[in-house]
Amino acid sequence: MAISKEIYKTLESVVGPEFISDDPVICEGYRSGPGGYENGLGYERVMTKIAGCVILPKTTEEVQRIVKICYRNDIPYVPYSTGFYGPRSHPHVEDALLIDLKRMNDFILDEKHFYVEVGPGMIYSPIQEECMKHGAYVVIGGGGAQASAIANLIGDGWSPLSHRIGLPHRRILGTEVVMPDGEILRMGSLAQGDDAFWGEGPGPDLRGLLRGYTGLRGCLGIVTRMAIKTLPFQPERLEPTGISPNTALLLPEKRIKWMNFTVPSKEAQVTAMKNIGHAEIAGAVTKVPLFWRAIAKAECKEDFWDIWSQENADTVANFFIVRVLLIGFTSEEQMEYDERVLMDIMTEVGGISRRTKPTDESWIKNADSAGMWLMCGGYVSVDYVIETMSQAPEHGPSYAELKKKYTPPLMPDYGDPGWFQSFELGHQGYSEFLVYWDQDDNTDPVDQFYLDTSKMNIKNRFYTSLLGPHQPLYLTGPKYGPNYHEFLLKVKNEFDPKWKSHPPVPLAHDVFVERAPWMHHMKDWESPADLDK
């Protein structure tokens, strides 16, 4: 139902005329595509709609009033923090109200209890800068320095720094949520005033329901505040240097430095990562795709292709790098000790130290996810897996094999198995597979590849992160549950019985498959007849 003049006036009374608009030009500014994460793909073309109206609240109370108005008047709405996360964070139905949360960029750093409290408009890089000024640090999530910390933490929230800092949901100390019907729910530390804080409140871990494995893209209400745990860092300043585009943080090398090693085999790579974790040293341990090095070296897009053209299947297959970030958290002596341990480990696995710049261009403060679009224009991290250190490295090669069938239009990467690394000091392994394409090509095969990865994961028994919001729920739910889908839909129906919070998530990918003719031949699972087609 379109937003009537009366409802518009009611909404306007909440935020004032300056912060609401249904002008088509303003709404066009919020269009999902055609560029961006996962954009130019079928999902974006088929599933996203331009908002019918945009509103910018400043406070939780305003959000609550807006949501109550929507619920009372059957207005679908979508929470929107920075809009970076592609079509999944944009309206999927006509005449939706887009609730832009960028004005809610409050920031509080609690030095005594060592945590920060932020609104959904606050992004990572300022948080990290403020933390570092106070001897602390957080993860700059893989989503990038420009990502909303709240959106990222209820979505992904990991990076190479997760080697020591740990998984995202453990850093969420408390959340304030405006539920789909407008009720405010405060969980964890935010529910407890001055009491000691903890991750879970009494009863079920609602924070976990909210987040799921990688989040539900705003279909269970709006997180308006979050308390995020910070960890102790080293005290020296990381000085910004250079002029754009060649900027970096200059590292105080007696307290923090990257070290690169090449090792003789994949086994050696995994062994090195495990042993580094076992020794409880380092702030990050990672292996990145070879083409990321080409991005880092390239002066421009064309330069990238010149550099990348020098590679082939053999060079990619024999590229075994281990990148290690050493941090002298307590002292220079601790740093020296860690380096000696690292060198011992590398000697054992046959690692050779490679030249490394005394700077950080990415991960500590400036996660450069935007650079992912440089060479092709189209990009998505098609899947993430958190497994054991032994299993995670098996994930990438299976994707690389499947990818051959869809290349082109996917970028030729010569079988690169993606990114993997240690999480939680080697107790877990992380694998992420990334694909790239030119959105001016026929991208139907990219949509099909996406779905095919889900079938492959089911077959190979990989428990992947995007099985919920990024794949057909009726395909993945029965296979992973056997009633995962039923559980998730019960939660949705309980909290949002009218399905007004970002409909039709979490069934959006099911609907996409129904609506996109080029996907029909892949549908070999059952779904309800009353699915919104």
Add this chain to the structure above:
Amino acid sequence: MADKQHVRYYKPKTDFGLDINDIQNFVYDMSRCIKCKGCTWVEHTYMPGSKFMTRCPSAEKFQFDAYGAYGKMRIGHAMAEGLLDWNAKALEVVYACTLCGACDVGCKRNLDLEIELSLESLRVKAVKDGVGPMPAHKKIADNIARTHNMYGSPKENRTAWITEGIKPAEQAEVLYFVGCTASYVNNEIAQSTAKILKAAGTDFMLMPEEWCCGNTLFSVGMIDEATALAQRNVDEVRKTGAKTLLTSCAEGYRMWKVDYPKLLNISTEALGFQVHHHVEYADEMIKNGALKMTRPFETRMTYHDSCSLSRLSEPWTPYEGKRGWMGCVEPRLKRRRGTNGIYSQPRDILKAIPGVQLVEMPRMRENAFCCGAGRGVKEAFPDFANWAARHRLEEVKEIGTETLVSACPWCKNNFTQAVKAGRDDMQVLDISEVICASIEG
């Protein structure tokens, strides 16, 4: 299948150029925006903390995505594809923007999209479609047509700034292009510039008949009028035989160095003379000993980077080529990313003045927050221009400086008005005045 593929798949190549007359040249750039908002955030390496996080005045003031480059790219793309029509809001979105270039250098940190040119082209389209520019801009255009200056002041008053002791030469290698604002409003800048040249032992001449540089015409999309003015002015300077054209206005500097070549489809080099802002010249004179700054200037000072002197000032090279698979272009395009703007020279000058304690603001160089005056904003959206200046002054106060220095009369005037309105205890000076104060005995 893939094993036998060459790296570069076949894809028909399409012609394109950097001509802002045709919005279709920028559809690729507009369609590749990923909403990372690198155009708006201070570059993350330099992110100063939870205050002063953004560098786009328009996005910061109006908040809706439409006002950031990420929104304008979507709006521009929809218009180029014929999916969206002009309305009053569209004109506001397109013109309530200082074209300060923050978005352009921000995007080119990672993506190399031509944001500034897309925005300029969108304004040209507005004029060609008969909806632009704004009424206030048309008044300026009328002034320029009638009196050859943007203020509509009598032509004969253009050289009234010349006081006793200032003697332009009949013929010299250096031609000082004074500009409308220093000629009619901020005489102190023109006078200081002339005194600096004299102190350095440099003769200078003026144009026989100086006309407006056309900054406002170009900036609001009146490209035909701006091109005619560019051609006239370039021809006149060439006739004088000057080897160097010197400006004291950042906007004028950008016009001569970047936008005249752009309008005339030539390279900056092909102008036939060099274009310098006086800070480049003074810096060189100081470093080679020709200009001595000995008189102390006791103050805690900060420097505001004028957009057109800094991130927008790299020289222009015409380009026509083909775009193919993955958007790669040939021949290779040397992109203007703001890296080689005039950043160090003014700072070196100020640091060389005895008594000056130069303190940087959190947002500096390519990350600087525009004063809000330029590219037609002050005329059409004075409240927005004042808001932007006030916002920047908050940063000046944050670092506790008592003197704010810039290198453009547009910045100086906008800041001065904001200081006056806010009754702030702060002095606003042009860098020419500061240099002059230090060289005068």
